[in-house]
Amino acid sequence: MTGPAMEIRFTSDPDNLAPVRACVERFAAEAGFDEERRGLIALAVDEAIANSIRHGYHGREDGPITLRLGMLPAGGVRIDLEDEGEQVDPSDIKPRDLSEVRPGGLGVHIIKTTFARCAWRRRESCGMAVTLELELPKPAIAAALARPPRSDARPDTRPNAEP
């Protein structure tokens, strides 16, 4: 049982953000995160995608973006985001000083606050990649493991199944 896993490919059109984050939020729910945590995960992934759109593609709406959602073996999520946009030095991707009140500059702070680990890197060919990971809190792991197995219990819907 490896649990849910998926890859979503879409373009840097901001209209794609809402369906993608609905998927991320529900994926985090399947992974066992509580409502507050899964809201933060969806928000942080939204911020990472918005950064690809704004800084990687400079607002161009047809740039390819790939998002991969997977489970950590010990419980939790691993999320990989890749674009083919402009490359920057990963050490330049950092939160700003929040004591200064001005528009913008909050995305990386939100990403770092939400995920236990986040790492940006230049991709080999072109574009940037970021990997985000968050473990389940301990009690949630126990609950996820307590789920009964699915085998032998599927509803029998063969045409001639006896009732």
Place this chain on the structure above:
Amino acid sequence: MTGPAMEIRFTSDPDNLAPVRACVERFAAEAGFDEERRGLIALAVDEAIANSIRHGYHGREDGPITLRLGMLPAGGVRIDLEDEGEQVDPSDIKPRDLSEVRPGGLGVHIIKTTFARCAWRRRESCGMAVTLELELPKPAIAAALARPPRSDARPDTRPNAEP
């Protein structure tokens, strides 16, 4: 402005159904469908995927499935689903007589009731493909076209943007 479009790749693990249908439902919302209609679209796509899992892959959980979500040029959604599972004669994919009360046999009926057009076919290499299309009702098209353009209105979040 082509509107949102995306491709989701996942395996035939039923745990993937919930995140995928959250994405489909939200995509249908972006396309302009009302709450009732988007619920039906998500349900019908869920049924088509469940059929790939059950009939294409016979419950195997690691079979590849690809779902493509796009907009019809005149307003509405086009959804393509592909698997690499067992091939069947498309003419055998049909709703059963609903007057008979027994478990199962409702999926194709739900799909055909929801979408204006649905067409199953054998893929060239292996597996089945189904294309589902539904136009927006006329008033919803008008509402979608009335949306103001996005250009010139993005929040200015450049580091030195004057307030």
Place this chain on the structure above:
Amino acid sequence: MSTSLEFSREERLPAVVLRPQGEIDLARSPELRLRLRQEVDAKPKRLIIDLIGVGYMDSSGVATLVEALTRARAAGCKLVLAGLQPKVKSIFSISRLDTVFTITGSVDDALTA
């Protein structure tokens, strides 16, 4: 690794009220099936399935309920569905099963339906 369907259960003798909580799709209907078999096998006079906590159901969930209905009838148990949300109601009407099941608004109505 994934969230399971949760049940709460209440005895309002001679009826039993079972309240699943979650979305019932191909991933979750096996749990519902197991639980309904247990409940029906205990042969209560009346089994009320309160669906107020079920925001989504696909045809695998409906198939599970049809199977339970058939088993309940054979066991002399009256099965009643209550508290259907609009989305769930619509899959019953699309499937033309809204007249096959006894469906009530509230659990109180289901006690006497």
Place this chain on the structure above:
Amino acid sequence: MSTSLEFSREERLPAVVLRPQGEIDLARSPELRLRLRQEVDAKPKRLIIDLIGVGYMDSSGVATLVEALTRARAAGCKLVLAGLQPKVKSIFSISRLDTVFTITGSVDDALTA
């Protein structure tokens, strides 16, 4: 091709209450920005943004509100946020902006805050 942000507006003079409806992300914040510029440019004594209908906001929405706050101050207009849902509240606290904005529970409180 996509759903737009909707606004309702109410005058409770000398305050104006603006109520956006929808999720405010990078796709929607430009509409919010245009609308807030209009409202601030009309120089009401007090502009209350009632966020009760906003289930989601990302940092582009927050940036738009920070910009409006700066413009409002320059125009002698008191900007107040009301009706934040828990999810929206949490992005303000993560961003440490919950003390920069005047935030109230209800619109009534916002009239005097």
